[in-house]
Structures are given as C-alpha cells and as structure tokens.
Amino acid sequence: MLKLNEKLHILLSIVIFSGIVFSCSSNNDELFFYEKEDFKLIGWKQKGSFEKEFENSTFAKWGYIRGSEVAIILYENPEIADSQGNIEGSDQTEILDEPESTDLDSGDTGAFYGPKVEKTTCRGFDKITVFRGECPRREPLFTAFKVDGNALIMIEPLRTENQESTKQRLGQLIESLKKKINR
Template identity: 25%
Template sequence: MNRFLLISRVQLLLISAMLIVMVAVACGSAEDESLVASGGDDTTPQRVRIIESTQIFTEDDIKAIGWKGQRDFQLDYPEATTFKWGYLNQTEVGVLIYASAEDAKTLGVAAADDQTFRRASDNQARDGDFTDRISCRRPVGSSAVKANSGSPSKSFSASYLEPNSDGSDEVLAATCTTRFPTYNDYTVVGNVVFMCEGDDGNLLDPSTNCAKVS
C-alpha cells in the first residue's frame, strides 16, 4: 500500500511538472504569434510587431524615449495626426500617430506596409512617388536619403550618419540608380506606428529599434 502511494505521488509530481512546462510553452507561443509576424523572404526578412496598449500616446511621449523628429513626410497619411521622420539611436525611424489604436492597426498598418514594400525581383521600391523615404545606392557606393515631393526631387545627404545635423535640402546631383525603401521593419504600439531603418543604415538588416520599442 505504501509503495503504491509512493508511486502515485511520484507520477502525480511528474504529471504536474509536465503540465507546467506545456502551459509555459503554450503561453510563450501564443504571445509570439499575437505580437510578431515575419514578412519578406529568407534573404530579406521583415519583422512586424503589434503591441496592444490602451494608452493614447502623443508626439511628446515618443520624444521622451529619445526619438528626435526632423520633418513631416511628403505623402498623405489619412487620419494620422503626426506623420514625421526622425532618429532614434542613430538610425532613422518614421512615426505615424493616430487618434486611436484601431486606426493605427488598420490605416497605420496599411501605410507601413506601403512604405516598406519591396519588389520581389530586386528588393527595390516601386517606380514613381509611392515611397516617402528612399535610400539611393549609386555605383560608386555613396548614398543619399531622398524625400518625395511634387516638384523636382530633393535629397538629404546621408544624414543618418549625422543625425544631429539639420542639413539643408539640395537637389540630387545624379540620377538615383537604385532606390530602396529606407524602412524595412515596423512596430505598432497602441495608436503609434514606428517604421524603422535597419541597424547602422543597412537597409536589409533587422532593426533593433523596432524590435525593442514597446
């Protein structure tokens, strides 16, 4: 009888331990699936995160985490109250702020998908003025970040290397031969959409900013 009780208790402990592990794994998987999605392909992965929040954030809240806003985007972002690019941790981050989290998860996600879109054939942006922030890669290796506008194209020198420099707009000196979207990853936190440049200005690399903002 005692031996039977001992075996039963051991079995009960083993079953309990297994249940705890299974619940922990299940919870972890559910969290990952609800917050993170992978896009792109094996060579150019894209990380998309959706973080639920009931707080309504303002531009001042975003500045409080170290983001330095520079200029408004040139294209239209329906219902966005703030649509601006700037810098966080030495790399470019575009910010879209909406009146509600629902607007951010619908209109904001649609805008972020559009601004991070890359052609499957060469990973470049679509032809035409559909992408607000374009990074040009020329044969000689120099680069510039171009903002679309209705008039002759303007460019900003590779200011992501000097994020504290205001710099002045100047006409792009040569044709942009390769046009990549500046942003690859994006994260939605409540009513805010963060669109992020890859680490160290590498356009196809994942963004630590978008991976850690919450």
C-alpha cells in the same frame, strides 16, 4: 442546512477563484495611447514632415534616434492605427524583387521600391558606382514598421543590420518607450 452551506461554500470558492484568475492575468498587448511628446523620452528628435498625407492621422513626422531615421504616425485611436497603420506601414516599406525604372531616378540602375513609398535611399554601393554618382539600388528608407497602440512606427536599418535585426531593434525601442512612459 449542511447542503445549503456546501452550496454557498462552492459558490464562494468559484467567485474567489474567478477574481484571482482575472486579477492576475495580464495583457502583454496592452494598448498604449501615445502622444508626440512621448517619443522624446527615448531620444527621438523630430526633423521633418512627409509630403504624403496619412489618412486619419493626427501627427506624421520623421526624425532620428541614435543614428537611424524613425517615422512616427499617430492616429486618433488604436483601432484606426491597426487598420490604417498596417496599410500605410506596408506601403511605405515595400521593397520590390525586380527594379522599376523611373524618370525621377534616371541616374539609378534600379528602383526597388513600391509606388507609394515616399522616402527612399541608395543602397548597394561599390567603389565604382560611388565615383560615377549612380545609385545601384534605390530602396525604401524605412524597412521595418510596427503598429502599437495608436502609433505606426517605421525605422531605417543601420548599415550593419539585416531585416530581422532591424525589426528586433524597433521592438526594443517600443519596449523602452513603454517603460519610460509608465502609464
């Protein structure tokens, strides 16, 4: 009888230990399902649409948060966002090392963006080019992106930011949004 009790005690201990381990473990990469209204919680103001149609997306708009342009692309589920969103985010933020000349930007001294980038901006001004109306470097407007849950979020850098600080700010915006959603 003692052996049976020992076996039951061991089995019960294993079950309790397993329950504690699984209930106490948390997944930091919890998959959120965002809705377009959620982004208003962090001050996002929708301003416009993309000409491009983002494949498998349910919502694709750009707007502003605290002086920076931010694009929100929502997908039906996190799996589609993970596959399609990473492709689209990479395409929309592609910066080239060497400029390409285009007919569209004939006054520019160089187009430093990939062929699929829709929104571009002029960067690298000096005092002379401002007066000539030229654009020294035409680059993608959005320089950082992150796929989180069912969303692709792309962000424009502030004038004082480098690539790393733009990515950090994007991460902070997403964390702030998750805290406010509180689902």
